[in-house]
Amino acid sequence: MKPMRRRTLSLLGLLGLPTAFLLFFFFCPLIIMAVYSFLTPGLYGGVEWTFFDLNYGRILGWADTKYERFDPVYLEIFLRSLRLAALTVLTSLIVSYPTAFWISRMTPARRTFAIFLVTLPFFVSLIVRLFAWVLILRPTGFLNQGLMGIGATSEPIEFLYTDFAVIVGMTYVFIPFMFLPLYASIEKLDVDQLEASSDLGATRFQTFRKVILPATLPGIVGGSVLTFIPALGNFIVPSVLGGAKVVMIGNLIEQQFLSARNWPFGSALAMMVMAAVLLLLLLQLRLVKGRGEAL
Amino acid sequence: MTRTFARAALVFLLGLSPFSSTAASAEEELHIYNWGDYINPAVLEKFTDETGIKVTLDTYGSNEEMLAKIQAGATGYDIVFPSVHMHDIMFKLGLLAKTDIGEHPDFKNIDPQFIRAKTDPDAAYCLPYAWGNVGIVYNKAEAGEIKGWKDFFALADKGKKVILLDDLRETIGIGHIMNGTSVNSTDEEEVAAAAQYVIDHADAVSAFSYDSIPLVTSGDVAAAHWYVGANIFVAKNPDILAYVIPEEGATMYQEDMCVLKSAPNYDNAVKFLEFYLKPEIAALNVEQQMNGTPNVPAQDLIPEEIADNETIYPDQETMDKLQIFEDLGRDLQLYNREWTRIKTAQ
Numbered sequence: 001m002k003p004m005r006r007r008t009l010s011l012l013g014l015l016g017l018p019t020a021f022l023l024f025f026f027f028c029p030l031i032i033m034a035v036y037s038f039l040t041p042g043l044y045g046g047v048e049w050t051f052f053d054l055n056y057g058r059i060l061g062w063a064d065t066k067y068e069r070f071d072p073v074y075l076e077i078f079l080r081s082l083r084l085a086a087l088t089v090l091t092s093l094i095v096s097y098p099t100a101f102w103i104s105r106m107t108p109a110r111r112t113f114a115i116f117l118v119t120l121p122f123f124v125s126l127i128v129r130l131f132a133w134v135l136i137l138r139p140t141g142f143l144n145q146g147l148m149g150i151g152a153t154s155e156p157i158e159f160l161y162t163d164f165a166v167i168v169g170m171t172y173v174f175i176p177f178m179f180l181p182l183y184a185s186i187e188k189l190d191v192d193q194l195e196a197s198s199d200l201g202a203t204r205f206q207t208f209r210k211v212i213l214p215a216t217l218p219g220i221v222g223g224s225v226l227t228f229i230p231a232l233g234n235f236i237v238p239s240v241l242g243g244a245k246v247v248m249i250g251n252l253i254e255q256q257f258l259s260a261r262n263w264p265f266g267s268a269l270a271m272m273v274m275a276a277v278l279l280l281l282l283l284q285l286r287l288v289k290g291r292g293e294a295l
Numbered sequence: 296m297t298r299t300f301a302r303a304a305l306v307f308l309l310g311l312s313p314f315s316s317t318a319a320s321a322e323e324e325l326h327i328y329n330w331g332d333y334i335n336p337a338v339l340e341k342f343t344d345e346t347g348i349k350v351t352l353d354t355y356g357s358n359e360e361m362l363a364k365i366q367a368g369a370t371g372y373d374i375v376f377p378s379v380h381m382h383d384i385m386f387k388l389g390l391l392a393k394t395d396i397g398e399h400p401d402f403k404n405i406d407p408q409f410i411r412a413k414t415d416p417d418a419a420y421c422l423p424y425a426w427g428n429v430g431i432v433y434n435k436a437e438a439g440e441i442k443g444w445k446d447f448f449a450l451a452d453k454g455k456k457v458i459l460l461d462d463l464r465e466t467i468g469i470g471h472i473m474n475g476t477s478v479n480s481t482d483e484e485e486v487a488a489a490a491q492y493v494i495d496h497a498d499a500v501s502a503f504s505y506d507s508i509p510l511v512t513s514g515d516v517a518a519a520h521w522y523v524g525a526n527i528f529v530a531k532n533p534d535i536l537a538y539v540i541p542e543e544g545a546t547m548y549q550e551d552m553c554v555l556k557s558a559p560n561y562d563n564a565v566k567f568l569e570f571y572l573k574p575e576i577a578a579l580n581v582e583q584q585m586n587g588t589p590n591v592p593a594q595d596l597i598p599e600e601i602a603d604n605e606t607i608y609p610d611q612e613t614m615d616k617l618q619i620f621e622d623l624g625r626d627l628q629l630y631n632r633e634w635t636r637i638k639t640a641q
């Protein structure tokens with residue numbers, strides 16, 4: 001009995017604080033949002049405590065009053081955000097995967113330094129870094145000057161305030177989130193297995209497909225989820241580099257809470273993002289589990 | 296008013312309360328909560344010199360941000376600077392303290408046309424602080440001469456781009472002005488038509504942003520929808536930039552200086568309002584802010600190049616063409632809906 005109780009106690013000690021933290025700072029706000037999304041918007045922000053289903057009706061189709069009217073534009077923005085977030089995941093993956101391989105093959109001292117370099121941007125304010133991208137991408141910016149200098153184009157190309165700029169910016173911001181889980185699984189890769197694979201006559205591509213890819217899949221999925229979730233809700237990048245023209249769902253939510261003073265509608269939109277993220281996590285669970293059994 | 300930075304700060308700092316409730320110290324204090332870069336620091340220093348009251352200044356980026364914080368229970372602030380329509384809202388929400396500033400002998404300095412808040416017709420609560428118009432700042436080499444909104448949007452025909460403010464009332468307001476409807480219209484069709492005007496000219500618009508001045512200066516865009524404060528940048532680069540009040544009409548803004556009901560230093564706050572009634576103090580503020588003051592005798596004390604600048608102190612005929620935003624209550628949702636439509640029109 002005694003050792004059992006001690007284990008319970010130490011479990012409680014170890015898990016108690018993080019559980020309380022999650023309950024208080026994650027679960028409670030989430031419940032507040034969920035409740036708000038079914039309430040009537042207050043005149044000057046806040047809510048009135050009467051049930052109201054038109055917040056979802058505006059998004060999903062049954063609202064038709066003067067102030068709350070269904071508009072497919074909200075679903076369009078949602079789909080666009082999904083697309084931009086997915087493209088961000090893809091570009092981050094393309095950049096991070098070979099980089100992680102390269103770094104994992106370095107000497108330990110250089111490796112530590114290289115990982116430090118990957119996380120270095122976190123030491124500078126995000127806003128400052130995004131404004132640096134404005135300087136790079138604008139018509140008279142470094143990128144256009146460079147392209148015109150080598151004669152690739154005679155007129156400046158419009159990079160700033162486009163989907164392209166948003167994807168570049170988000171990729172830049174989220175690369176560490178993709179890189180670190182990828183690196184963790186690539187570093188664990190057994191070199192003997194790769195040698196065995198080629199000894200047994202596999203081509204390099206076959207080795208990649210049959211050995212490397214399955215072994216690093218948890219890192220790919222983990223990194224993709226860690227990148228996709230914040231990219232989906234991001235609103236700073238589209239507002240600075242997209243010129244607030246490439247509206248993403250995060251911008252729409254921000255607008256509801258500030259300038260539009262419609263907290264319940266903002267909450268309803270946020271719950272939609274939440275639902276999408278939950279679906280994604282379930283998918284991840286199945287994907288990784290399914291693979292694990294197949295191996 | 297660098298709103299983006301303030302907004303970014305909001306994102307990162309949301310929830311950090313501005314003050315830990317400090318124990319009552321012997322030192323007299325005053326806590327001011329103002330828009331970013333919206334008061335000359337010399338004014339605050341002078342107040343401290345004269346009264347010995349220590350002033351702290353915190354800033355916000357929009358009326359809504361300030362209201363949200365005060366509503367969420369941020370205490371510790373004494374004075375805020377809401378726009379006129381927000382002054383009305385805060386009064387209705389019971390957030391303001393009565394000061395009777397309108398009965399102070401020096402209140403005769405204030406031009407009565409600036410007592411605009413409908414809920415405060417005798418200035419029993421707030422003091423009209425500063426005002427300005429919202430017009431067009433442009434790059435002279437890129438845009439040529441711009442007289443109004445028509446020239447502004449016609450830049451698209453020359454392959455040039457412009458930037459509009461990321462503000463639903465201001466931007467839909469341009470459509471209202473061009474359609475000859477009120478910027479405070481709550482008629483569904485009028486609002487939709489105003490938004491449609493902006494959408495019809497979307498090919499000229501490269502972005503909605505507050506941070507457009509550097510891009511106009513560098514020629515990356517030809518012109519931008521901006522505040523009269525652009526004159527500060529025009530004064531620095533007079534060969535490159537120019538600012539104009541559009542001939543078709545424009546909007547104006549005005550902020551009032553209000554004392555909060557929750558003010559911990561009410562007496563000091565009222566002292567500051569009275570201090571700001573002095574013409575030399577209002578003039579000192581204008582010197583650095585380059586905006587309009589409702590203080591009439593102050594206008595004789597400000598530097599000539601500001602007083603003579605017709606875009607800062609326009610003639611009465613132009614003044615009459617300026618419209619100010621009123622609180623729309625629930626009808627703001629009509630604008631909100633159209634705003635999403637504008638943002639997604641590519």
